[in-house]
Amino acid sequence: MLIPPLWMDGRVFLSQMADGGxxxxxxxxxxxxxxxxxxxxxxxxxxxxxxxxKLFSPASRVKFGYTAGMLYATAPGSVYKRKQFMVxxxxxFIIITAVLLLMMFVLPHPxxxxxxxxxxxxxxxxxYYVYLMMKYRNLEYAEDTDVGMTLYETQPDNG
Numbered sequence: 001m002l003i004p005p006l007w008m009d010g011r012v013f014l015s016q017m018a019d020g021g022x023x024x025x026x027x028x029x030x031x032x033x034x035x036x037x038x039x040x041x042x043x044x045x046x047x048x049x050x051x052x053x054k055l056f057s058p059a060s061r062v063k064f065g066y067t068a069g070m071l072y073a074t075a076p077g078s079v080y081k082r083k084q085f086m087v088x089x090x091x092x093f094i095i096i097t098a099v100l101l102l103m104m105f106v107l108p109h110p111x112x113x114x115x116x117x118x119x120x121x122x123x124x125x126x127x128y129y130v131y132l133m134m135k136y137r138n139l140e141y142a143e144d145t146d147v148g149m150t151l152y153e154t155q156p157d158n159g
Contacts, residue, residue, distance in 0.1 A: 034111065041100075041119050042071050045092040049073040052088040053144070056080055075144045079156060082133060085142035085149070089130055093123045 050062040053075040060078035064071070080088065100116045103109075129149060133142065139151035150156075 034115075037111075037115060038118060041096060041115060042122060045096060045119065045122070046071045046073040048092040048095055049088060050075075052091050053078065056084045056088065074146055076146045077143065079141055079143045079152075082140050082142060085144075086130060086133055089126045089133075093120070093126060 046064055050064060050073040053060055053062045053073065057075060057078045057080065060075040062073060062075050064073050066072070096119055097116065100112050100119070104112045133139070133151070136151055139153055141152040141155050143150045143152065143156060
């Protein structure tokens with residue numbers, strides 16, 4: 001299956017393919033713009049995590065970083081109720097998806113659907129955390145750690 005690049009309208013791509021030509025004049029600026037937009041989306045994603053970490057635990061220290069090819073936000077040692085942690089996990093997906101869907105209609109451009117798909121794929125780890133929290137419903141508290149989360153039945157003593 002042929003998929004048009006982020007910087008190219010799908011109709012232009014198909015018409016070029018129908019003309020028998022696979023020659024693309026890829027604008028370097030278009031590639032940079034697509035990469036910058038993806039970086040901005042993933043940075044906003046982590047910023048939203050950070051915002052909700054602070055909303056539910058104002059005293060927590062939120063850290064942002066980059067490792068193993070991923071941006072991340074963490075509030076190590078902070079303990080949240082199960083539902084709060086699920087909100088922290090899901091809000092970037094909900095907010096960014098809503099904004100991109102709105103932009104598809106307000107400022108139409110074919111690249112939004114690709115950015116939306118890439119961002120949704122980037123949320124796989126978040127979705128896995130939600131899956132674990134739904135699977136182990138008896139665990140009522142989640143502690144954020146530097147490398148993930150720890151789930152507890154009762155509130156842990158962090159003293």
